[in-house]
Amino acid sequence: MTEEHTIAENLRRxxxxxxxxxxxxxRRPEDITLVAVSKTKPAEAVAEALAAGQTVFGENRVQEAAAKFPSLRAAHALSLHIIGGLQTNKARDAVRIADVIETLDRPKLADALEVAMAREGRAPKLLVEVNTGAEPQKSGVPRAEADGFIDDCQKRFGNLLAGVMCVPPRAEDPRPHFTWLAGCARRHGLATVSMGMSADFEIAIACGATWVRVGSAIFGAR
Known part of the structure; x- marks a missing residue:
């Protein structure tokens, strides 16, 4: 188990x-939000990060988040982001527990989220995920379809659609991907650009990221 001072020190760094x-x-440092990615890490590690002042967390799997965060939320003010690909049959669970869903990427999921919001009486913020590298194994709307999909989601969800997100290919220079995503956000008047992880978040900030998703640099290797 990672010791508390180690997580706290990693967060500070x-x-x-x-x-x-x-x-x-x-840019102003306060304009960048750190999303601490706690996937696969136990609730105790999240509690250590909370004790060190971190309040925004990201989880890939809805099931894992649902098991981990209700008790933490009962004791702490925190924000939970779903950052992994989301199946339509998990949309209601995601709406029930998440404050932000960063992986809206197809019309069927938009349909499922809209129904879930009505049923749950909750309205998390949404980001459209773009598959900027056209990687078949990854979720995300293709670049060529992104503008039309974002337009449709803005009409449907209004201000709940807060921004865009991407995960560039590991083997490529992330800069063109980050620059493209930031430009996409500007075209649509969206304030939030979620991009950059432990290996490249400083590059993402230089390219316009407003949220960075950092896991291993805080919690250690998975």
Whole structure:
């Protein structure tokens, strides 16, 4: 188990790096939100991060998040993001537990989320995930379809559609992907650009990220 001071120290280092990257890009550090990715990590590790002042967390799997976060939420003010590909049959569970769903990527999922929001009486913020690298194994709307899909989602969800998200191919320079996504957000008047992980979040900030999703640099290797 990672010791508490180690998670706290890792958080401090990551936040310092975020601040340095923001300042280097002529931006304000407070305009960058750190999403601590706690997937596969136990609730105790999340509690350690909470004790160190971190309040925004990301989980890939709805089932894991549903098992881990209700008790943590009862004791702490926190925000939970679903950042993994979402099946339509998990839409209601996601709406029930999440504050943000970052992986809206197809009309059927939009349909399922709309129904789930009505039934649950909850309205999490939504991000459209774009598969900027056209990788068949990854979720995300293709680039060529992104503008039309975003337009449709803005008409359907209004201000609940907060922004866009991507995960660039590992073997490629992420800069063109990050630059494209930031431009996409600007075209649609969306304020949130979720991009950048442990290996490249400083590059993402230089390219316009407003949210960065960092896991292993905080919690250690999975």
């Amino acid at each position: 990551v936040k310092d790096r975020i601040a340095d990257a923001a300042l280097a890009a002529g």
